[in-house]
Amino acid sequence: MALLEVRDLTVSFETEDGVVQAVDGVSYSVERGQALGVVGESGSGKSVSSLTVMGLTRFDGNARISGQVLFDGQDLLTASDDELRRLRGNDIAMIFQDPLSSLHPFYKVGHQLVEAVRAHRNISKAQALDRAVEMLALVGIPDPRRAVDSYPHEFSGGMRQRAMIAMGLINDPKLLIADEPTTALDVTVQAQILDLLQRLQRELDTAIVMITHDLGVVAEVADQIAVMYAGRIVEQGPRDEIFAAPRHPYTWGLLGSIPRLDQPRGEALVPIPGSPPSLIQRPSGCAFHPRCHYVQEQHKRVVPALEQIGENGAHRVACLLAEGQRSALWAALGAGASPEAARVAAGVSSEGAPVAIEGKEAG
Amino acid sequence: MTNATPTPLVQARDLEMHFPVRSSPLRGRSAGAVRAVDGVSFDVFEGETLGLVGESGCGKSTTARLLTRLLEPTGGSVSFMGQDITHLTRRELLPLRREMQMIFQDPYSSLNPRQTVGSVIGEPFVIHGIERDDDKRRLRVQELMEQVGLNPEHYNRLPHQFSGGQRQRIGVARAIALKPKLVVADEPVSALDVSIQAQIINLLRDLQSELGLTIVFIAHDLSVVRHMCDRVAVMYLGKIVELADADDLFAHPRHPYTGALLSAVPVPDPQLAKLRRRTVLVGDVPSPTAPPPACRFHTRCPKAQGRCSTDEPAMERKDGGNLAACHFPLTDAELAESLPTRAA
Numbered sequence: 054m055a056l057l058e059v060r061d062l063t064v065s066f067e068t069e070d071g072v073v074q075a076v077d078g079v080s081y082s083v084e085r086g087q088a089l090g091v092v093g094e095s096g097s098g099k100s101v102s103s104l105t106v107m108g109l110t111r112f113d114g115n116a117r118i119s120g121q122v123l124f125d126g127q128d129l130l131t132a133s134d135d136e137l138r139r140l141r142g143n144d145i146a147m148i149f150q151d152p153l154s155s156l157h158p159f160y161k162v163g164h165q166l167v168e169a170v171r172a173h174r175n176i177s178k179a180q181a182l183d184r185a186v187e188m189l190a191l192v193g194i195p196d197p198r199r200a201v202d203s204y205p206h207e208f209s210g211g212m213r214q215r216a217m218i219a220m221g222l223i224n225d226p227k228l229l230i231a232d233e234p235t236t237a238l239d240v241t242v243q244a245q246i247l248d249l250l251q252r253l254q255r256e257l258d259t260a261i262v263m264i265t266h267d268l269g270v271v272a273e274v275a276d277q278i279a280v281m282y283a284g285r286i287v288e289q290g291p292r293d294e295i296f297a298a299p300r301h302p303y304t305w306g307l308l309g310s311i312p313r314l315d316q317p318r319g320e321a322l323v324p325i326p327g328s329p330p331s332l333i334q335r336p337s338g339c340a341f342h343p344r345c346h347y348v349q350e351q352h353k354r355v356v357p358a359l360e361q362i363g364e365n366g367a368h369r370v371a372c373l374l375a376e377g378q379r380s381a382l383w384a385a386l387g388a389g390a391s392p393e394a395a396r397v398a399a400g401v402s403s404e405g406a407p408v409a410i411e412g413k414e415a416g
Numbered sequence: 417m418t419n420a421t422p423t424p425l426v427q428a429r430d431l432e433m434h435f436p437v438r439s440s441p442l443r444g445r446s447a448g449a450v451r452a453v454d455g456v457s458f459d460v461f462e463g464e465t466l467g468l469v470g471e472s473g474c475g476k477s478t479t480a481r482l483l484t485r486l487l488e489p490t491g492g493s494v495s496f497m498g499q500d501i502t503h504l505t506r507r508e509l510l511p512l513r514r515e516m517q518m519i520f521q522d523p524y525s526s527l528n529p530r531q532t533v534g535s536v537i538g539e540p541f542v543i544h545g546i547e548r549d550d551d552k553r554r555l556r557v558q559e560l561m562e563q564v565g566l567n568p569e570h571y572n573r574l575p576h577q578f579s580g581g582q583r584q585r586i587g588v589a590r591a592i593a594l595k596p597k598l599v600v601a602d603e604p605v606s607a608l609d610v611s612i613q614a615q616i617i618n619l620l621r622d623l624q625s626e627l628g629l630t631i632v633f634i635a636h637d638l639s640v641v642r643h644m645c646d647r648v649a650v651m652y653l654g655k656i657v658e659l660a661d662a663d664d665l666f667a668h669p670r671h672p673y674t675g676a677l678l679s680a681v682p683v684p685d686p687q688l689a690k691l692r693r694r695t696v697l698v699g700d701v702p703s704p705t706a707p708p709p710a711c712r713f714h715t716r717c718p719k720a721q722g723r724c725s726t727d728e729p730a731m732e733r734k735d736g737g738n739l740a741a742c743h744f745p746l747t748d749a750e751l752a753e754s755l756p757t758r759a760a
Contacts (some may be wrong), residue, residue, distance in 0.1 A: 193420070195699065208701045210472070239636065241697045244680035247735035248696055266610055269682030273689045293686050308684065310614035312643030314666065315683045317576040321621065324614035328579040344611075 054126060055082035056260050057106070057228055062120035064098075064105050066113065071333040075101040077284040078120075080359075083277075085227065086258040088250075090275030090292070092307070093264060096329050098284040099264045103230045105130075106389055107147050107260075108137040125229070143173040146221035148214075150233040155217055156205040162189075162216050163201025169220050188219040192249055211242035218249065225257060232264045268307060272296060280304050283330050283340035286359060290368035300362060300370040300379045302345045305386055323392060339373055346392035347382065347404030348372060374401065424459035425497060425598060425630050431456045432491030433478050437705060452478040452702050454654035455492070460598070465624065465631040467645035469638060469677070473701055474651040476634045479738070483632060484516050485509055497597065512610055514544050517591040521603035523583030527575040533586055534571035537561065540593045548692050559588040564619060581612035585619065592623060600632045605640060617644060638681050650674045653704055653712040659731070660738035670734040670745035673713045679754040693753045711742070719744045735754045 057375040064076040076098040083089045093099040101110065108129055110116045124145065129137065139149075149155050157165060166185035167178060174181075182201065189197035192215040205213055213233065221229060231250065235243040246310055251274055253259050261329050263274055271278055271292065277293045280288040280303065288301040306325035327344040330336050338353040345352070357371040372379065381399035390398060434449035453475040460466045460483075468476040481487040483494060485501055493502040504512075520526040527536060538547075538557045539758045547553040548672060557569035564585040574753075575583055586606065592601050601620065605613040617640065624631055635641050641648055641662075648665045650658040652674065658671040672695075679695045697716050700710045702708055708715045714724035719743065733750075 096609060098456065193698075205750050211700055238679045239701075240638070240678055242700070243682070244694060244696050247682065248694075260497055267682065268610075268684035272684045272686045273682045296684065296686050301627075307610055310611050311641040311684065312617070313684065314639050314642060314678065314681055315685055317687055318642060318663070323612040324618060325611035326615075328612065387743065 055123075056085045056125060057262070058082040058121075058123040059102070059106065060121040060123070060403060062102060062105060062122065063118070065117045067115040067117070068333075073332045074284055075332055076105065079281075079284075079286055081277075081279050081286065081289065083228070083260045083262060085260055086254060087276045088254055088263060088274050089262040089264065090263045090271030090278045091281060092268060092271055092278060093281035094266055094329050096283070096332055098332075099281045100232055102281075103147070103262060103264055107141060107145065107230060108132070108134075110211070126409060129222075139173070140198070142169055142221075142226075143224045144176060144226055145228045145230065146224070146226040147230040147232065148217050148221045150202060150232050150236050153205065155214060156213060156220075158205055160204075161200050161201065162203055162205060162208070166201070166216075166220055166223055168222050173224050175307040183279070184223060185219075188223050190220075192219045193245065194219070211238055211245065214238060214242070214246060218246070222253060222257070222259070226259060228260045228262070229253075230262045230264070235270065236265070236267070238273070243270075250274060280307070283335055284332060285340065285371065285373070286369075287341065288370045289359065294363075294368050298368075298380075299383060300368070300376075301372050302347055302374075302382075303341050304355070305383065306344070308357060309386070312375065339371075342405070343404075347378075347396055347401050349402060350405055418472065423498070427634075428459075428479075429457050429497045430492035430496070431479065431482055431489055431494060433482055433487060434490045436492045446450065447587050448705050451654050451707060453482060453489075454704075454707070456651075456654070456656050457492075458649055458656060458659060460526060460630060462597070462630050463628055464646045465633050465644055467641040467648040468632065468634045468651060469641050469648060470651035471636060471677075471701060473644075473653075473656040473704060474653050474703075477602055479651070480518070480602050480632060480634050484518055484598075484600050486518070510590045514540070514594040515596050516600065517594070517596045517599040519584075519587050519591045519599060519604045521582060522607050523587050524575075524585060524607075527583060527612050529575055532574060533561075533566075533578070534558075534653055536575070536648040537589045537593060540590060544563055544594060546594070557589075557593075557704050563623070564589045564592075565615075573655065579612075580608055584608060584612075584616050584719055588616070588619060588623070592627060592629070595627060596629070598630045598632070600634070603636070603745065604633075606635065606637060610737075613640070622645070631739060638677060639665075640668045642728070650677070653701060653707050655712060655741070656731070657742070658738055658740040660740075664736050668736045668746075668751055669749065670736070670740040671713075671742045672717050672744075672746055674740075675746045675748070675751065675754065676718075683754035695754050719746075 060080050062076055062079045064071045079102050092100045104110050106122050163185050167181040170184050180250050185201055186197045187198050194212055194215055198213040235246050245325045254261055271388040275292050278292050279286045282303050288304050309323035324385050331341055339357050342348045342352045352373045354375060357373045359369045359371040361369050362376055378399050378401050381394050385395035419687055431453055432455055433453040434451050449676050470476050482489050489502055490744050503546060537560055538553050539554050541547040547556055561568045566585050607614050633644050645662045648658045648662050652673050658674045676695045676697050683689055699716055710726050710728045711724045714720040723743055729743050731739050731741045732739050734745045
């Protein structure tokens, strides 16, 4: 049994402007000691889906949640607040992008760590403090005996992030949800944190859900990848397969948008035209169709299901193009063809005519 | 760039910006200074894109504000188009302002929420008394909107009606309105979604070749810098530690700090990620109020020796042509293991 299994999760929020369909039928599972990378841009639903796993959206009176979130077989969506409180910070921990907003500015770092332990364990303050020092040392904070007596503002950004990770891991959680944990950090500090997370995953068998917009980060830490767009998973599979043979035009777009250090300095990047859609008025059919170079008339009406491709069935994609077309398109793109040239080479009709023009914003 | 030595558009010499730190905000006793920029020299040549990279607190944004004289340096000099502008007054600077413009990181906070886009982009014309006729100015602004990929019909819209990428286009349109010689772009794409970043990067590159702009491009994302820039200066704790043509810098960084930066960048290629050995720096950047003596990087440098804490290394030409301030520059053998490039 998977440690975490999310089944058909749907989250919507009632707002003044209309209903925001933030997460729309998302399913994934994470095994013990494995890392799942959830990739997407702002508004893709990647953060809301994990906040919901933690039960952090249930207090929003305007939220409508359905589906199942099974942790060790127990459905967290129907668990009582007390049950959730016992799990959070203990079996399941979460770390965020901004450590200042998760550390209390008035209390010493050590005090906050001690509290995190004693909320779940019946041990003395002295024992809890020893544990705090041990965790700060584990995450690489120099002189941890002294660091427990510091206030968060006395730490640098990287140290705060490490302190928050220490707090998240202090009760040996089985699952760590990390929402853009390195986005606010400098690249050398990011490298330290990623190394740390990988070490913890190996040594403590912690499962990790890593939410990020950075394909480089998932390439380094994730075993499995889920790409989200407009509240849905559009592509999902083992990391190496997603990078070697991506099958969704949005994934291709993401890969084409980033300049890369590991490849020769190329000419112009190939951006995805337009902007991410509004979650209140999602585009009809395939939500990506207004930005897709390969759109067909039918794609504007039919909503694609997430379907298995390949033999082992681990790789799944929600795209209405035929698998033959997709592999021909990726082969051409991978060889350096422009989206237009790839479309011609793969024999994909231009009947849907991209709505957004290169460089211009749709709408 | 040509091989003839062109005259630099901008010359920075021993540029310094020390912000005083007061021990008490009320009594105002001085308690030292944050040495944000501490002796920086470089040239920016016409038509090139010079990248300034480094981590938070390295002084790259302060350097940008010194070049455009949004800040007055506490030491050294900066000249623009052959004129020393180090201590010019606001009034004296005004005519030069049309030739130097800035683009900022956050397109949300750099636009007045109550000003229509048309008037935001048209404002430089008003300030400099160009295109006084309202109808003509409107036409000019709409041309600009078209040029940066905005719909000219949205002239009367307010900033909140635009997406992040569109707002950054507004910032770009405003910056190029007066056809300046120099555009200083401070982290222009780091607040944008990945798919939108590429649109803005392409836009800047297109505009540069159309208008012959000189760009100083400040960013912490090394992949973006490599893509955009002809030459790159790497800063650490208020100093430039390495300066080279982009191809040289990324192919064979010589300063160990540059090497560590490059090796820290996660690469979207799982096979390569498994192969390379990453140099992970220990500790944090020291405080700019009391930077380490001699080579400022010696406290974190994997190659540091005794000499690095006593003799300050000068900027010198190293193997492959890079200028670097280091006693023990990286060798090709050391680079082979850690750099995120596939062996040919």
